[in-house]
Amino acid sequence: xxxxxxxxxxxxxYIHIGNVRSAIYPYLxxxxxxxxxxxxxxxxxxxxxxxGATELIEDTLEWLGLNWxxxxxxxxxNGPYFQSExxxxxxxxxxxxxxxxxxxxxPTTPEEIAKYREECNKAKTPFLYRNYRPENTPEWEPGxxxxxxxxxxxxSWHDEVMxxxxxxxxxxxxxxxIKKDGYPTYNFAHIVDDAEMGVTHVMRGxxxxxxxxxxxxxxxxxxxxxxxxxxxxxxxxxxxxxxxxKRDGAKSVTEYRDDGVLAEAxxxxxxxxxxxxxxxxxxxxxSELIQKFSLDRIQSSGARYDETKLLWLNGQWIRKIFxxxxxxxxxxxxxxxxxxxxxxxxxxxxLQVLSIIxxxxxxxxxxxxxxxxxxxDPRLDLDMLINNKYLKxxxxxxxxxxxxxxxxxLTDLESWDADSIQNALNELLADTGKKPxxxxxxxxxxxxxxxxxxxxxxxxxxxxxxxxxxxxxxxARNI
RNA sequence: GGCCUCAUAGUAUAACGGUUAGUACAUCGGGUUUUCAUCCCGACAAUAGGAGUUCGACUCUCCUUGAGGUCACCA
Numbered sequence: 001x002x003x004x005x006x007x008x009x010x011x012x013x014y015i016h017i018g019n020v021r022s023a024i025y026p027y028l029x030x031x032x033x034x035x036x037x038x039x040x041x042x043x044x045x046x047x048x049x050x051x052g053a054t055e056l057i058e059d060t061l062e063w064l065g066l067n068w069x070x071x072x073x074x075x076x077x078n079g080p081y082f083q084s085e086x087x088x089x090x091x092x093x094x095x096x097x098x099x100x101x102x103x104x105x106x107p108t109t110p111e112e113i114a115k116y117r118e119e120c121n122k123a124k125t126p127f128l129y130r131n132y133r134p135e136n137t138p139e140w141e142p143g144x145x146x147x148x149x150x151x152x153x154x155x156s157w158h159d160e161v162m163x164x165x166x167x168x169x170x171x172x173x174x175x176x177x178i179k180k181d182g183y184p185t186y187n188f189a190h191i192v193d194d195a196e197m198g199v200t201h202v203m204r205g206x207x208x209x210x211x212x213x214x215x216x217x218x219x220x221x222x223x224x225x226x227x228x229x230x231x232x233x234x235x236x237x238x239x240x241x242x243x244x245x246k247r248d249g250a251k252s253v254t255e256y257r258d259d260g261v262l263a264e265a266x267x268x269x270x271x272x273x274x275x276x277x278x279x280x281x282x283x284x285x286x287s288e289l290i291q292k293f294s295l296d297r298i299q300s301s302g303a304r305y306d307e308t309k310l311l312w313l314n315g316q317w318i319r320k321i322f323x324x325x326x327x328x329x330x331x332x333x334x335x336x337x338x339x340x341x342x343x344x345x346x347x348x349x350x351l352q353v354l355s356i357i358x359x360x361x362x363x364x365x366x367x368x369x370x371x372x373x374x375x376x377d378p379r380l381d382l383d384m385l386i387n388n389k390y391l392k393x394x395x396x397x398x399x400x401x402x403x404x405x406x407x408x409x410l411t412d413l414e415s416w417d418a419d420s421i422q423n424a425l426n427e428l429l430a431d432t433g434k435k436p437x438x439x440x441x442x443x444x445x446x447x448x449x450x451x452x453x454x455x456x457x458x459x460x461x462x463x464x465x466x467x468x469x470x471x472x473x474x475x476a477r478n479i
Numbered sequence: 480g481g482c483c484u485c486a487u488a489g490u491a492u493a494a495c496g497g498u499u500a501g502u503a504c505a506u507c508g509g510g511u512u513u514u515c516a517u518c519c520c521g522a523c524a525a526u527a528g529g530a531g532u533u534c535g536a537c538u539c540u541c542c543u544u545g546a547g548g549u550c551a552c553c554a
């Protein structure tokens with residue numbers, strides 16, 4: 001039997017770091033065989049529904065490369081894939097339960113229920129609705145919630161991550177199946193949908209672990225085999241021990257895209273947060289993840305989100321793409337990350353800049369702050385020269401002298417390429433008897449006025465002779 | 480509170496019941512003709528506590544502690 005997994009978010013907002021893993025793992029699992037992943041939108045809570053959230057979710061999955069095989073946009077044989085469009089299906093299943101005496105319309109008002117609950121709290125006994133079942137129940141009709149009539153008993157099951165589980169009757173209750181607005185609850189809808197759609201592995205956060213016995217009871221009453229259960233531990237916020245959520249400032253996944261994080265790095269990081277293949281490998285491509293993923297190596301404890309490691313991984317991926325796929329491949333990803341003043345520069349020039357600066361990038365958006373001096377003359381900041389720790393010993397007239405020597409040397413240079421420039425700089429070192437730290441820092445700063453920059457000969461070669469000499473002259477005149 | 484889950488360095492993790500408890504990030508040092516970064520080398524740093532089983536426990540059992548989840552007409 002082929003593996004069928006699903007990602008079933010409710011359209012209440014963006015997908016963030018804390019919950020995207022429940023899309024990644026189903027994707028990996030389904031694709032390591034001939035299986036498929038379904039995207040199902042669980043939009044039965046009309047109050048929390050957010051316009052546009054579905055598109056946000058789709059955008060996120062597409063960016064990460066987690067294509068779904070069935071669902072919105074792509075369709076499929078088991079649609080519709082929006083729960084709001086499947087009301088009839090839920091009602092049909094609900095009627096089966098009514099017919100078999102396993103569901104009842106519940107006329108009890110929320111106020112009465114609250115009262116029962118309060119009584120139990122006072123008596124310090126656990127509140128179970130099944131102890132308060134109304135004696136006379138009406139015919140089920142719109143406007144009245146439908147409840148499951150549970151049969152308290154023991155349940156044992158296996159969770160692929162948590163192991164063998166067991167629960168007693170004390171957790172079984174008459175859960176609501178259909179709300180008074182006619183929409184099903186999650187508890188009921190997901191069971192029906194997973195069964196109808198042939199889902200074999202239900203992967204979801206551990207918060208559903210406690211509800212599983214109630215689901216087991218429902219599967220039983222519905223005459224359905226239950227799928228395999230895979231409980232995914234929470235991702236914890238950087239601070240405290242709470243699971244990472246929007247309230248903790250969990251950023252949306254696509255916000256990282258805008259910040260210049262590569263999809264490959266994001267997928268790599270998230271997949272390995274709470275899972276590993278037992279080796280010491282750190283960098284995984286998507287196909288390696290698909291190949292190596294396994295349920296039994298998912299961690300059973302929560303994992304803390306660590307942005308520093310994400311950024312490190314992103315730097316690794318930037319370099320990996322550059323060296324393995326070439327400068328053009330990386331350049332193709334940099335659209336929108338250059339400083340505004342680079343707008344008029346040619347692709348060829350920007351590609352050259354990228355080629356000498358890429359190994360300094362943690363994110364693509366670092367380009368914005370790190371490359372400005374390649375596109376326009378930097379603002380003169382003589383203090384930066386005077387206060388530099390390597391240049392402190394030099395007087396201003398010494399600096400001027402060195403700059404003039406440099407200008408003369410570079411003006412006479414026959415060919416303006418990195419190697420020739422390096423040779424000239426080396427000769428200059430010999431001629432002046434200065435240490436690289438002094439001479440190179442002076443030239444580097446004079447030409448960039450940036451706290452750091454790529455290797456000097458590369459920077460000069462890309463800046464070009466005219467620009468380099470003009471900037472050196474400006475500093476020599478003003479110092 | 481009831482029920483459930485989890486527990487190796489700051490973080491993420493590795494370790495058929497037998498290793499000097501490994502690796503990566505972070506941190507701190509050092510190296511590569513300037514800086515920043517890359518790359519390389521090195522250092523710091525952990526089995527929550529207590530019983531038990533065993534020749535031997537990170538690993539199995541129990542207790543304690545700590546953390547989390549769940550007890551909705553939300554998912």
